[in-house]
Amino acid sequence: MPESHPAPQRFPVTVDVVALTVRDGELRVLLITRLIEPFRGKLALPGGFVLAGEDLQEAAVRELAEETGVEHLPGHLEQLGSYGPKGRDPRGDVLTVAHLLLAPDFPVLAAGSDAEHAAWYPVREVQGGALELAFDHQRILDDALERAKSKLEYSPLGAAFCGEEFTIAQLRAVYEAVWGTRLDPRNFHRKATGTPGFLEDTGRMTTGDAGRPAALFRLAPEARPTAGHPTRAVLNPPLMRPAVPK
Amino acid sequence: MPESHPAPQRFPVTVDVVALTVRDGELRVLLITRLIEPFRGKLALPGGFVLAGEDLQEAAVRELAEETGVEHLPGHLEQLGSYGPKGRDPRGDVLTVAHLLLAPDFPVLAAGSDAEHAAWYPVREVQGGALELAFDHQRILDDALERAKSKLEYSPLGAAFCGEEFTIAQLRAVYEAVWGTRLDPRNFHRKATGTPGFLEDTGRMTTGDAGRPAALFRLAPEARPTAGHPTRAVLNPPLMRPAVPK
DNA sequence: CGGGATTATTGTCAACGTGACGATAATTTC
DNA sequence: GAAATTATCGTCACGTTGACAATAATCCCG
Numbered sequence: 293m294p295e296s297h298p299a300p301q302r303f304p305v306t307v308d309v310v311a312l313t314v315r316d317g318e319l320r321v322l323l324i325t326r327l328i329e330p331f332r333g334k335l336a337l338p339g340g341f342v343l344a345g346e347d348l349q350e351a352a353v354r355e356l357a358e359e360t361g362v363e364h365l366p367g368h369l370e371q372l373g374s375y376g377p378k379g380r381d382p383r384g385d386v387l388t389v390a391h392l393l394l395a396p397d398f399p400v401l402a403a404g405s406d407a408e409h410a411a412w413y414p415v416r417e418v419q420g421g422a423l424e425l426a427f428d429h430q431r432i433l434d435d436a437l438e439r440a441k442s443k444l445e446y447s448p449l450g451a452a453f454c455g456e457e458f459t460i461a462q463l464r465a466v467y468e469a470v471w472g473t474r475l476d477p478r479n480f481h482r483k484a485t486g487t488p489g490f491l492e493d494t495g496r497m498t499t500g501d502a503g504r505p506a507a508l509f510r511l512a513p514e515a516r517p518t519a520g521h522p523t524r525a526v527l528n529p530p531l532m533r534p535a536v537p538k
Numbered sequence: 539m540p541e542s543h544p545a546p547q548r549f550p551v552t553v554d555v556v557a558l559t560v561r562d563g564e565l566r567v568l569l570i571t572r573l574i575e576p577f578r579g580k581l582a583l584p585g586g587f588v589l590a591g592e593d594l595q596e597a598a599v600r601e602l603a604e605e606t607g608v609e610h611l612p613g614h615l616e617q618l619g620s621y622g623p624k625g626r627d628p629r630g631d632v633l634t635v636a637h638l639l640l641a642p643d644f645p646v647l648a649a650g651s652d653a654e655h656a657a658w659y660p661v662r663e664v665q666g667g668a669l670e671l672a673f674d675h676q677r678i679l680d681d682a683l684e685r686a687k688s689k690l691e692y693s694p695l696g697a698a699f700c701g702e703e704f705t706i707a708q709l710r711a712v713y714e715a716v717w718g719t720r721l722d723p724r725n726f727h728r729k730a731t732g733t734p735g736f737l738e739d740t741g742r743m744t745t746g747d748a749g750r751p752a753a754l755f756r757l758a759p760e761a762r763p764t765a766g767h768p769t770r771a772v773l774n775p776p777l778m779r780p781a782v783p784k
Numbered sequence: 785c786g787g788g789a790t791t792a793t794t795g796t797c798a799a800c801g802t803g804a805c806g807a808t809a810a811t812t813t814c
Numbered sequence: 815g816a817a818a819t820t821a822t823c824g825t826c827a828c829g830t831t832g833a834c835a836a837t838a839a840t841c842c843c844g
Contacts, residue, residue: 300587302548305623305633341546344631347624374620374635377551378593385590387551387633389620446692461792479832481793486830503791504839528781529830535774707821725803727822732801749820750810775801 303377303387307352308339308429310372310436311393312470313412314453319469320412321433322393322400323425324359327408330382331426335418337433338410339388352391359410360400367395368452368517372436380428390432392439394452440470445530448490448515457494459506460484471533483531489514490527549623549633553598554585554675556618556682557639558716559658560699565715566658567679568639568646569671570605573654576628577672581664583679584656585634598637605656606646613641614698614763618682626674636678638685640698686716691776694736694761703740705752706730717779729777735760736773 311322323335338359342351348371356365372392377385400410417423418433425433444450444467451458453466464480467473484491491509498506557568569581584605588597594617602611618638623631646656663669664679671679690696690713697704699712710726713719730737737755744752 300550301590303551303588304546305549342623344547345624347622348620371619373617374594376593377588378591502841506792529778530776532775748812752821
């Protein structure tokens with residue numbers, strides 16, 4: 293891999309995290325308000341420098357914990373891709389490794405005065421151009437959204453947006469929010485419950501909501517992430533998003 | 539993204555390339571023989587350090603060109619993922635960004651005495667444990683193979699292994715080699731030619747081979763990579779690999 | 785307390801995609 | 815020319831999907 297003696301170029305390396313969740317049937321992304329230049333006052337993805345002796349995923353988890361005040365991150369974290377190092381930071385070449393977190397809605401620290409304030413923003417508003425992101429974070433977000441959409445098709449990771457137990461309707465709301473489409477409740481129910489290796493009936497039911505009580509499900513054992521293997525399970529056949537999202 | 543003043547840790551960054559091709563109906567990967575420690579004499583993925591002012595993809599193309607003697611790389615290059623930096627190089631923390639090249643079979647430079655010798659090795663032999671790879675390159679190769687398999691299902695990139703024009707049988711050979719399965723020629727023909735936005739009939743035919751002449755196809759315009767967009771086209775519905783590859 | 789609204793769940797049906805495999809066509813090889 | 819070889823078209827049964835009807839089980843409200 294190295295080919296000769298001259299000391300190799302070294303780069304600062306950051307991790308950025310696109311944390312997505314669904315709240316009120318709406319897809320949201322975790323953003324921080326930058327307190328320092330460049331892009332002071334602008335919104336940006338949470339992230340920060342990788343430290344010596346750290347692996348990428350470790351760094352992502354640490355940064356996210358620091359900036360949200362959350363100890364144990366819920367949901368599913370995976371690497372999205374790397375960007376740079378050329379010309380993406382006005383201060384110089386910085387390589388960033390973007391990550392994607394699919395998580396149930398969790399509260400973020402109400403920031404103190406000197407901390408960067410993190411909050412969930414509707415993706416709709418960011419995409420609509422109402423909000424502007426720092427660096428190349430808009431592009432990273434776009435890639436993350438596409439990845440998330442595709443993940444729902446081919447993996448059981450839609451459930452990463454839900455808690456431990458959830459109803460089919462809650463799961464459907466996730467798909468609708470991420471894909472930006474409406475799905476037929478009856479067909480979705482058939483597909484979700486009928487796909488082997490996806491869901492497991494808990495036997496319990498919801499209560500107190502409007503309408504008929506719904507059965508509570510959890511991820512099937514084979515779709516659950518384990519220590520060594522952070523979820524490689526595949527939905528077969530896939531649950532394809534409708535061709536024309538509208 | 540940065541949070542305070544202390545100078546951020548800097549890391550050497552390399553790019554590695556998993557270049558795959560199909561020759562004689564067999565999937566092969568481009569490997570070089572290391573001439574220096576560590577892992578001297580072992581096989582490794584081609585790659586090298588990212589230089590100042592370079593982007594990742596640029597670096598990957600440059601390194602591949604240097605080590606194969608090939609000017610313009612054929613095929614499809616995409617980023618696979620990043621590994622490290624912790625504990626993957628005995629000399630210290632090195633971050634590597636792995637790339638995946640799907641290419642038609644092209645000749646590599648017969649290396650001079652002092653150059654690292656690059657050659658196409660059957661993936662089968664590497665997976666069989668007959669050959670051992672340096673660093674964490676075995677893991678990277680595994681990830682690359684999985685990515686390649688999945689690419690064939692959901693994208694028109696199988697054609698990246700073929701030349702400009704190809705027959706359905708040649709394309710099928712690619713799928714068979716990458717997936718490690720046999721496919722029914724009649725069903726594959728129906729699916730390949732019947733999928734909208736995938737193939738385009740050139741009107742020309744093969745000649746000279748054994749058996750009935752075959753029609754020559756090329757990638758449909760909408761599946762062809764363009765300058766700005768390096769192929770985002772998707773096969774819908776997907777061409778799924780058989781459930782039990784054997 | 786009962787009817788209406790609301791949500792969940794079970795079915796039905798036609799259209800479509802897929803796997804298995806038969807049949808035919810157009811070449812090369814001997 | 816006959817046999818072998820490869821390409822291509824067709825057929826059929828089966829499973830999946832989208833569209834949509836029908837029923838079930840709750841809450842809400844007067």
